[in-house]
Amino acid sequence: MELRECVFIDGVRTANVRAHAQKGWFKELKPDQTLAAVYKALFERNPKVKPEDVDTVIVGTANPSGYQNDIGRLAWLAHGYPERVGSQTVSNQCPSGMTATINAARAIMTGEADIMIAAGVEDMEKVPMGANMAFPDQFMQRYFIGDIPMGNTAEKVAEMYDISRADMENMAIYSHKNAHAATISGKFKKEIVPLMGKDEAGNDLLVEKDQWIRETLDPAHMATMRTPFKLDGRVTAATSSPLTAGAAALLMMSRKKADELGLSYTYKYSFGVQEGNDPTIMGMGPAVTIEKIIKKTGIKKEDIGVVEMNEAFAAQALACIRETGIDKPNAPFDKVNLWGGAIALGHPLGESGARIIVTLLNVMKTEKPDAKYGIATLCGGFGNGVAVLIEKV
Numbered sequence: 372m373e374l375r376e377c378v379f380i381d382g383v384r385t386a387n388v389r390a391h392a393q394k395g396w397f398k399e400l401k402p403d404q405t406l407a408a409v410y411k412a413l414f415e416r417n418p419k420v421k422p423e424d425v426d427t428v429i430v431g432t433a434n435p436s437g438y439q440n441d442i443g444r445l446a447w448l449a450h451g452y453p454e455r456v457g458s459q460t461v462s463n464q465c466p467s468g469m470t471a472t473i474n475a476a477r478a479i480m481t482g483e484a485d486i487m488i489a490a491g492v493e494d495m496e497k498v499p500m501g502a503n504m505a506f507p508d509q510f511m512q513r514y515f516i517g518d519i520p521m522g523n524t525a526e527k528v529a530e531m532y533d534i535s536r537a538d539m540e541n542m543a544i545y546s547h548k549n550a551h552a553a554t555i556s557g558k559f560k561k562e563i564v565p566l567m568g569k570d571e572a573g574n575d576l577l578v579e580k581d582q583w584i585r586e587t588l589d590p591a592h593m594a595t596m597r598t599p600f601k602l603d604g605r606v607t608a609a610t611s612s613p614l615t616a617g618a619a620a621l622l623m624m625s626r627k628k629a630d631e632l633g634l635s636y637t638y639k640y641s642f643g644v645q646e647g648n649d650p651t652i653m654g655m656g657p658a659v660t661i662e663k664i665i666k667k668t669g670i671k672k673e674d675i676g677v678v679e680m681n682e683a684f685a686a687q688a689l690a691c692i693r694e695t696g697i698d699k700p701n702a703p704f705d706k707v708n709l710w711g712g713a714i715a716l717g718h719p720l721g722e723s724g725a726r727i728i729v730t731l732l733n734v735m736k737t738e739k740p741d742a743k744y745g746i747a748t749l750c751g752g753f754g755n756g757v758a759v760l761i762e763k764v
């Protein structure tokens with residue numbers, strides 16, 4: 372059986388907002404509603420594609436409980452979409468939205484499906500990180516449980532790879548600066564779906580930009596911030612991704628189907644990998660997955676023009692950049708997170724894997740139209756890195 376090509380037709384997201392019961396701009400929206408907003412936008416922007424034409428919808432969420440319990444199926448039905456279109460939820464921590472995309476691409480490439488939607492969603496206020504979680508007994512015997520929380524893994528990576536607090540703060544500044552510049556120059560307009568929310572005071576607010584981005588940063592203040600994960604540690608709130616809510620979705624199709632419908636496309640899914648690593652340094656996921664892509668495909672590091680690397684923490688992102696040599700050892704970077712990363716844009720866990728592919732496609736098209744390859748990658752709690760390789764057609 373010959374594999375078919377899978378192309379990206381469109382990708383959208385909501386703004387990423389604070390996951391906070393009072394201050395979050397989506398405090399009155401539930402995760403199915405943010406997800407429905409990105410589906411609606413995909414169909415409005417691509418009128419040649421009808422909901423009933425979609426083979427399957429796959430949604431990633433890191434915590435499939437409460438309002439996110441089988442959200443793939445429930446949100447699709449709740450918002451009036453056809454029952455016969457299959458819809459499901461996948462979950463492998465932060466890479467969930469990327470795993471959804473990989474699964475969708477593989478279904479198209481094998482010929483099992485022609486049109487797929489891959490999405491990611493998370494609201495870390497409505498469904499808090501770790502809610503309803505219990506560890507298997509033998510897991511707790513194998514690992515020291517104090518090493519498992521995400522912030523603790525970031526502290527361990529910072530120590531192991533000798534990432535200084537100053538370098539992390541420099542990366543955070545770069546992340547906010549790039550995200551702010553991309554916002555005010557309108558670069559995110561193509562991907563952010565405006566959605567009505569509430570401001571901090573409870574007034575109506577059309578949410579068109581990411582809530583966490585800081586226009587200015589005070590390096591002197593950052594240097595004095597407490598280290599919440601470890602006494603005298605190095606990782607602070609300023610160098611961590613914040614608690615966030617948001618949704619993102621991609622419309623994917625076989626190249627043949629896209630041509631039949633007369634739809635345009637610039638990039639295709641090329642390759643996707645998952646690689647496990649030690650859960651106590653789970654943040655090294657991007658390093659092991661980038662290396663796996665290079666090894667398995669034979670492409671050269673120099674051929675990768677753009678990298679979207681999820682900044683769960685500056686510590687792990689810097690360690691991964693240095694380990695792989697994919698970019699300069701310190702910010703500002705030439706290829707990595709040119710429009711900012713999760714430290715500034717936020718990180719709604721299961722949403723981010725889909726969000727960084729949406730952004731990667733736009734960054735490639737806008738900033739590096741000559742680049743043949745781009746990589747999107749993120750680490751996952753308990754040591755599950757995932758990455759995809761995108762190729763210009």
Ligand SMILES: CC(C)(COP(=O)(O)OP(=O)(O)OC[C@H]1O[C@@H](n2cnc3c(N)ncnc32)[C@H](O)[C@@H]1OP(=O)(O)O)[C@@H](O)C(=O)NCCC(=O)NCCS
Nearest residue numbers: 465521522588589592593599607608609611612613614683
């Ligand atoms: C780091 C973390 C614990 C901070 O949470 P929090 O204590 O609720 O803190 P906030 O985000 O409200 O920020 C704490 C303080 O730092 C400040 N702050 C945050 N970033 C800042 C920056 N860049 N510069 C200056 N101040 C900053 C905030 O304004 C706040 O101060 P204030 O209370 O005086 O306003 C939380 O964001 C976290 O757990 N992040 C990681 C999430 C995670 O693990 N994701 C998965 C990754 S795999």
